[in-house]
Amino acid sequence: MRISQSPAFRYGIALAFVGAALGLSLLIQRSLPDGFLILFLSAVMLAGWFGRTGAGLFAVVVSTILVDYYFIPPYRAFFVELEQVPYFLSFLLSAVVTSWLGSARRSAEEKQRAHLDELFEQSPEAILLVDLHDRVIRVNKEFTHIFGYAMDEMVNRPSSELIVPAQMQAEALNAREKLARGEDVNVETVRKRKDGSQVNVSEVAFPVVVDGKSIGYYMIFRDITESKRAHDRLQKAQAELAHLSRITTMGELAASIAHEINQPIGAIVTNGNAAVRWLGQQPPYLEGAGEALDCIVRDANRAAQVIGRIRSLLRKNPTPIVQVDINEIIREVLLLTSYETNRRQIAVMTELDSDLPSIPGDRVQLQQVMLNLIMNSLDAMTAITDRTRQLRIKSSRNPDCVLIQVADTGHGWEPQHSNSIFDPFFTTKKDGIGMGLTISRSIIEAHGGRLWAERGTPHGAILKFSLPISAKAE
Amino acid sequence: MKPSQNCVFVVEDDPSMRIALKNLLKSVGLESELFASAQEFLEADRPDVPSCLILDVRLPGLSGLDLQRELSAANIHIPIIFITAHGDIPMSVRAMKAGAVEFLTKPFRDQDLLDAIQVALAQDRVRRQKESELAELQRRLQSLTARERELLPLVISGRSNKEIAAEIGTSEVTVKVHRGNLMRKMEAASFADLLRMAADLKIPYTKV
Numbered sequence: 001m002r003i004s005q006s007p008a009f010r011y012g013i014a015l016a017f018v019g020a021a022l023g024l025s026l027l028i029q030r031s032l033p034d035g036f037l038i039l040f041l042s043a044v045m046l047a048g049w050f051g052r053t054g055a056g057l058f059a060v061v062v063s064t065i066l067v068d069y070y071f072i073p074p075y076r077a078f079f080v081e082l083e084q085v086p087y088f089l090s091f092l093l094s095a096v097v098t099s100w101l102g103s104a105r106r107s108a109e110e111k112q113r114a115h116l117d118e119l120f121e122q123s124p125e126a127i128l129l130v131d132l133h134d135r136v137i138r139v140n141k142e143f144t145h146i147f148g149y150a151m152d153e154m155v156n157r158p159s160s161e162l163i164v165p166a167q168m169q170a171e172a173l174n175a176r177e178k179l180a181r182g183e184d185v186n187v188e189t190v191r192k193r194k195d196g197s198q199v200n201v202s203e204v205a206f207p208v209v210v211d212g213k214s215i216g217y218y219m220i221f222r223d224i225t226e227s228k229r230a231h232d233r234l235q236k237a238q239a240e241l242a243h244l245s246r247i248t249t250m251g252e253l254a255a256s257i258a259h260e261i262n263q264p265i266g267a268i269v270t271n272g273n274a275a276v277r278w279l280g281q282q283p284p285y286l287e288g289a290g291e292a293l294d295c296i297v298r299d300a301n302r303a304a305q306v307i308g309r310i311r312s313l314l315r316k317n318p319t320p321i322v323q324v325d326i327n328e329i330i331r332e333v334l335l336l337t338s339y340e341t342n343r344r345q346i347a348v349m350t351e352l353d354s355d356l357p358s359i360p361g362d363r364v365q366l367q368q369v370m371l372n373l374i375m376n377s378l379d380a381m382t383a384i385t386d387r388t389r390q391l392r393i394k395s396s397r398n399p400d401c402v403l404i405q406v407a408d409t410g411h412g413w414e415p416q417h418s419n420s421i422f423d424p425f426f427t428t429k430k431d432g433i434g435m436g437l438t439i440s441r442s443i444i445e446a447h448g449g450r451l452w453a454e455r456g457t458p459h460g461a462i463l464k465f466s467l468p469i470s471a472k473a474e
Numbered sequence: 475m476k477p478s479q480n481c482v483f484v485v486e487d488d489p490s491m492r493i494a495l496k497n498l499l500k501s502v503g504l505e506s507e508l509f510a511s512a513q514e515f516l517e518a519d520r521p522d523v524p525s526c527l528i529l530d531v532r533l534p535g536l537s538g539l540d541l542q543r544e545l546s547a548a549n550i551h552i553p554i555i556f557i558t559a560h561g562d563i564p565m566s567v568r569a570m571k572a573g574a575v576e577f578l579t580k581p582f583r584d585q586d587l588l589d590a591i592q593v594a595l596a597q598d599r600v601r602r603q604k605e606s607e608l609a610e611l612q613r614r615l616q617s618l619t620a621r622e623r624e625l626l627p628l629v630i631s632g633r634s635n636k637e638i639a640a641e642i643g644t645s646e647v648t649v650k651v652h653r654g655n656l657m658r659k660m661e662a663a664s665f666a667d668l669l670r671m672a673a674d675l676k677i678p679y680t681k682v
Contacts, residue, residue: 269580
């Protein structure tokens, strides 16, 4: 409730309180002769609170005169008997103090209110206050800046009609239901401005509770267009880096890839020659030729698959998030690196949980992580001659995530480097660039998972990562 | 040459390539036996006929070059034709030095492989022939008495019966009898024949 500040009102209300005190005092005088004291002091206090210092003192003066006239002997006269002077003065003093207390309290409250108003107005975040029916009660300056509405254009209109774009109505309704249950809402979403353009915002909303009852909702918006843009740019840069790193890794695997493609091609040529010979015989041996041709078709498909796999790994654009079988990804990457493991005489052991659920993920990125971890292990073991070179890959299921472990018997890393192995440009390889683990970790974290490393006992390294079974956390 | 009298062994880890090789060999009437790894080949019973080995260089576990070395150490002299998906020169030099018949890079011309197989099988037939001849000579050598064996180096060194008799402290007549037995048991038609046998058996001459 807002109170008019006009002097007529303030003095008028002082007079009204004092008048009321007089009336009541006269009424109860008979049964309670000193009752007027508390009534007049209350009137003075109320006058001070509502009308502030001036009206308070005015009430003191009027009260003093009336009290003297009606309640201090001699009655009905504007003077004071000598023996009544201390009593009269103590009333006067009480009245002055009471008036001061009332007005001081009032001014403190007003100051506080002014501060709160200032805070509301000057907040760098857009604030919207709506009632329980979503009608706008008040917005602040920043709100008008972000959304382009003037304050008076919004009042009493439903906020969701004004600022929620059509595609977000369901989400907004959902948020409103949460608020109605007394819960807070904290989302990153899209809202629309007066001109219809859209704005990325983070929204925090909570009920305004008075005496245990919601009377409305506060909604606080922050324009995150800039930070979102920066985030998008960062993501794009990371994707480009990941792509470059894939190209680099594929470069290292060139011999492997050539081998993978050459095998089926060699088989195709050989089968083709066999078929030609069988067909050239008199009479032609059609059954054998048919078998050879079947083999050719199968091997050609296999070569096409190899090329397809490599092309997808080299693809620049992000692939969609789909349900992926992590065991299949492990097997595919092992196929790609089989030539390398073979060449470097590394024994590969897999222990893949066949009951692993599929998880939502970017297939290419997860392949890249596996590829990075495996190549790291292979590189770490190449110089090892005094023990078996062993790559162990294990997948298992935890209650809410799948866990993948890549263990090797390589040179590992010095204990003092335990904290730096995920840092960009940290490498233990002579010609490494030190981005593999950094990129892998950012990929796994973008999937809502975790990637960490342990030192193997007695030697080697164990890289582990977990991926949540349900949709990613981000 | 009857095809069934030969056998071509194929050690190749890639199943497509293995089948393709089998088809190619079959199309020219060659029997083949397929193995996925060097170990499998080593553990298998191999038919005792002229044969050769088509061997992939890169194999899981024991590599093709390792297998070549193992076979040679075990005195198994089967002719080897190497095939590889990615020929590198140092590797092929190593293989050829260790006695490989041919070193082919996939994809190879079928005729190159088939020619190499013919060369390898011919080589193996000759080797087997020589081996069986040598085994026969060894058998004959084993049938000699100690005295006759003592006489052999002296005889092939071209000494007269008189000289030999003096050397081993017996009569000329006895030497003549021993010498006759020696020629008969070794089935030597002439002195020149005996000399060739002694050379095959690597029996050293005795210096005068």
